[in-house]
Amino acid sequence: xxxxxxxxxxxxxxxxxxxxxxxxxxxxxxxxxxxxxxxxxxxxxxxxxxxxxxxxxxxxxxxxxxxxxxxxxxxxxxxxxxxxxxxxxxxxxxxxxxxxxxxxxxxxxxxxxxxxxxxxxxxxxxxxxxxxxxxxxxxxxxxxxxxxxxxxxxxxxxxxxxxxxxxxxxxxxxxxxxxxxxxxxxxxxxxxxxxxxxxxxxxxxxxxxxxxxxxxxxxxxxxxxxxxxxxxxxxxxxxxxxxxxxxxxxxxxxxxxxxxxxxxxxxxxxxxxxxxxxxxxxxxxxxxxxxxxxxxxxxxxxxxxxxxxxxxxxxxxxxxxxxxxxxxxxxxxxxxxxxxxxxxxxxxxxxxxxxxxxxxxxxxxxxxxxxxxxxxxxxxxxxxxxxxxxxxxxxxxxxxxxxxxxxxxxxxxxxxxxxxxxxxxxxxxxxxxxxxxxx
Amino acid sequence: xxxxxxxxxxxxxxxxxxxxxxxxxxxxxxxxxxxxxxxxxxxxxxxxxxxxxxxxxxxxxxxxxxxxxxxxxxxxxxxxxxxxxxxxxxxxxxxxxxxxxxxxxxxxxxxxxxxxxxxxxxxxxxxxxxxxxxxxxxxxxxxxxxxxxxxxxxxxxxxxxxxxxxxxxxxxxxxxxxxxxxxxxxxxxxxxxxxxxxxxxxxxxxxxxxxxxxxxxxxxxxxxxxxxxxxxxxxxxxxxxxxxxxxxxxxxxxxxxxxxxxxxxxxxxxxxxxxxxxxxxxxxxxxxxxxxxxxxxxxxxxxxxxxxxxxxxxxxxxxxxxxxxxxxxxxxxxxxxxxxxxx
Numbered sequence: 142x143x144x145x146x147x148x149x150x151x152x153x154x155x156x157x158x159x160x161x162x163x164x165x166x167x168x169x170x171x172x173x174x175x176x177x178x179x180x181x182x183x184x185x186x187x188x189x190x191x192x193x194x195x196x197x198x199x200x201x202x203x204x205x206x207x208x209x210x211x212x213x214x215x216x217x218x219x220x221x222x223x224x225x226x227x228x229x230x231x232x233x234x235x236x237x238x239x240x241x242x243x244x245x246x247x248x249x250x251x252x253x254x255x256x257x258x259x260x261x262x263x264x265x266x267x268x269x270x271x272x273x274x275x276x277x278x279x280x281x282x283x284x285x286x287x288x289x290x291x292x293x294x295x296x297x298x299x300x301x302x303x304x305x306x307x308x309x310x311x312x313x314x315x316x317x318x319x320x321x322x323x324x325x326x327x328x329x330x331x332x333x334x335x336x337x338x339x340x341x342x343x344x345x346x347x348x349x350x351x352x353x354x355x356x357x358x359x360x361x362x363x364x365x366x367x368x369x370x371x372x373x374x375x376x377x378x379x380x381x382x383x384x385x386x387x388x389x390x391x392x393x394x395x396x397x398x399x400x401x402x403x404x405x406x407x408x409x410x411x412x413x414x415x416x417x418x419x420x421x422x423x424x425x426x427x428x429x430x431x432x433x434x435x436x437x438x439x440x441x442x443x444x445x446x447x448x449x450x451x452x453x454x455x456x457x458x459x460x461x462x463x464x465x466x467x468x469x470x471x472x473x474x475x476x477x478x479x480x481x482x483x484x485x486x487x488x489x490x491x492x493x494x495x496x497x498x499x500x501x502x503x504x505x506x507x508x509x510x511x512x513x514x515x516x517x518x519x520x521x522x523x524x525x526x527x528x529x530x531x532x533x534x535x536x537x538x539x540x541x542x543x544x545x546x547x548x549x550x551x552x553x554x555x556x557x558x559x560x561x562x563x564x565x566x567x568x569x570x571x572x573x574x575x576x577x578x579x580x
Numbered sequence: 581x582x583x584x585x586x587x588x589x590x591x592x593x594x595x596x597x598x599x600x601x602x603x604x605x606x607x608x609x610x611x612x613x614x615x616x617x618x619x620x621x622x623x624x625x626x627x628x629x630x631x632x633x634x635x636x637x638x639x640x641x642x643x644x645x646x647x648x649x650x651x652x653x654x655x656x657x658x659x660x661x662x663x664x665x666x667x668x669x670x671x672x673x674x675x676x677x678x679x680x681x682x683x684x685x686x687x688x689x690x691x692x693x694x695x696x697x698x699x700x701x702x703x704x705x706x707x708x709x710x711x712x713x714x715x716x717x718x719x720x721x722x723x724x725x726x727x728x729x730x731x732x733x734x735x736x737x738x739x740x741x742x743x744x745x746x747x748x749x750x751x752x753x754x755x756x757x758x759x760x761x762x763x764x765x766x767x768x769x770x771x772x773x774x775x776x777x778x779x780x781x782x783x784x785x786x787x788x789x790x791x792x793x794x795x796x797x798x799x800x801x802x803x804x805x806x807x808x809x810x811x812x813x814x815x816x817x818x819x820x821x822x823x824x825x826x827x828x829x830x831x832x833x834x835x836x837x838x839x840x841x842x843x844x845x846x847x848x849x850x851x852x853x854x855x856x857x858x859x860x861x862x863x864x865x866x867x868x869x870x871x872x873x874x875x876x877x878x879x880x881x882x883x884x885x886x887x888x889x890x891x892x893x894x895x896x897x898x899x900x901x902x903x904x905x906x907x908x909x910x911x912x913x914x915x916x917x918x919x920x921x922x923x
Contacts, residue, residue, distance in 0.1 A: 201685065207634070208677035214641055215670050217648065218659025222726065225659075229652020230875045234883050237645035241890035244638040249901055252631035255681070261904060303652075306875075309882045536660035538726045547667040554671055558678055565685050 147544040162206030168333015170274035194574035224534035239283035247276030320379035332505035334365035342498035366476035390519035393458035404429035404441035462515040468508035583880040587650040598639035605629040607754020609701020661727025669707040676700025709746030713739030718862035738795040752777040803853035815845030
């Protein structure tokens with residue numbers, strides 16, 4: 142089998158697995174800050190139990206995210222030696238900064254969360270929740286900086302077959318860094334909020350931990366709504382940047398082959414890659430042109446503006462992008478309805494809706510996954526947009542058989558880890574927060 | 581300022597931080613199936629490294645990131661050249677990380693997590709030791725600087741000897757840590773283990789030195805050709821002696837510090853014998869040198885600023901955590917293992 146394809150599958154699999162735990166960890170890091178803050182203020186045993194409960198869920202998830210992150214840092218050298226040589230001058234710095242500024246922070250204070258209750262002061266413990274949350278978010282910042290440079294390289298010049306840094310800040314704050322960081326981070330908050338809301342909904346429907354669930358549900362739904370509503374705004378900003386800096390990707394998002402004005406936006410559809418057109422699509426006419434340029438006359442480039450060799454896979458990019466958008470709309474609807482019912486005090490009498498909330502827990506994770514997939518596959522065939530092709534980036538000395546073996550090992554180990562995580566997390570939720578006898 | 585030398589030294593410092601800190605918790609993991617008797621002692625072993633191991637491991641990730649940033653071709657060559665062994669080490673580290681967190685939460689799979697903790701503590705030091713041996717002995721590099729070494733080439737006797745030495749060093753270091761951190765009969769057993777492991781380590785260092793004289797005589801000559809090499813060799817001997825003296829006098833702190841000095845000095849020996857070469861070419865093939873494999877002046881300077889901001893902060897809170905969590909020993913009556921107190 143083709144070593145390039147095998148390395149791509151391995152990277153997609155290992156990053157996709159890692160990225161199940163990242164959004165949940167970032168989102169839940171805010172939940173533990175909020176829960177511990179509540180306990181700090183009230184000092185009540187039930188708030189302590191609630192905080193411990195969320196911290197248990199957070200640390201169980203975070204542990205897998207941290208562990209599977211090791212693979213990613215090594216993978217550039219093991220599987221993508223050509224890439225590493227080309228980008229090291231620019232790409233290495235944010236990776237090293239990520240380790241220095243955030244891995245140390247999150248790992249060290251995770252230890253405090255796990256071992257510090259009763260051994261450090263309450264203030265120290267509360268500070269540790271903040272520092273872990275800060276570390277997790279800084280980690281996201283640095284890795285998004287690095288990844289954004291692949292999407293929209295800046296602050297460099299190519300000398301002797303490799304990218305050489307010419308302007309540090311231009312490279313770090315490249316055109317897509319800020320929109321992509323905001324987009325990714327707020328998406329993780331949606332995931333965290335829906336997780337908290339889903340767990341509380343599960344308890345309410347079962348009539349367990351009623352006080353606990355009611356107390357956490359309202360803020361979780363309110364936060365879910367704010368974050369979900371922010372997503373289209375940030376997404377719009379991000380799409381405008383993609384349009385300007387990666388037009389082929391935008392064309393693939395919308396399955397658009399022909400260039401021109403009056404570009405429509407489709408809600409769904411099926412890309413016929415042979416006949417180069419969109420089928421079974423529900424298209425809002427002129428909306429894309431209007432959204433990007435403020436008028437229906439705005440010319441939007443189609444895939445026909447790019448040589449066939451420079452086009453991303455269209456169907457996959459289109460479908461993942463559209464699934465992400467559809468899920469985003471679903472989150473707004475569910476969060477708004479949930480908050481309305483909660484404010485009216487009617488949530489408890491809606492078993493069906495509570496069931497919907499509980500079963501919605503995995504959906505933001507799915508949205509995070511397909512959104513990333515659209516962003517990364519939409520960048521193809523480039524590993525560094527416009528500069529280096531993915532096919533020229535692999536480690537040429539690693540034989541395909543070795544990659545196949547490592548891929549098999551990763552699949553087996555990660556399957557085991559996933560089963561363990563599921564058992565542990567479901568176990569924690571089934572047992573619930575410690576029940577406190579209020580004196 | 582010689583930025584290439586600076587980053588070479590900083591890289592050695594990061595590797596030193598890794599072996600001195602993660603070295604003891606990996607050693608504890610290797611001892612885990614053999615030293616403790618009963619669940620209580622096993623728990624004490626886990627708790628002795630509980631709040632520290634994760635931060636310790638980050639030194640490795642930082643070293644890898646710094647290598648990528650400062651010497652990209654070296655990172656590319658070494659990581660792709662050691663493909664399968666490194667994948668095994670990564671899987672070991674992943675398993676180990678999860679096992680430590682999940683052992684207490686998932687008693688049903690306790691056996692598996694125990695095994696994962698042991699295996700995940702043993703495989704990475706072997707791999708890193710074998711890699712270090714090969715970086716002394718040399719790799720067959722082609723014109724683009726890629727390593728064409730087969731697995732059979734990588735697992736040569738000298739590299740395996742260095743792999744064994746690394747395990748022995750970490751076991752000594754881990755046992756010395758346990759003497760510092762545990763009490764009662766467990767501590768007594770740790771003391772005997774540390775003493776035996778120390779003799780094995782001393783013998784392995786002698787053997788590895790002899791092996792290096794045969795496998796890589798130029799490297800040995802380079803170590804002894806200038807004063808940093810002599811200081812490093814002196815450090816290895818001083819560390820070994822200090823550890824032994826500490827054991828005789830019942831000063832656990834000396835033993836641990838001595839073992840840390842030995843580890844740090846061995847990294848220094850490698851650095852002194854190598855610079856400016858980072859990957860020596862085997863049998864006349866080209867080498868990768870810090871001089872022609874580094875990132876640009878601007879990139880190295882930017883990284884230096886990042887390090888100057890980040891490292892002091894990291895050192896400060898790492899010190900704070902060690903102070904906070906080493907106030908009392910683990911296990912026995914004064915048990916301070918409150919892992920999952922709310923569990």
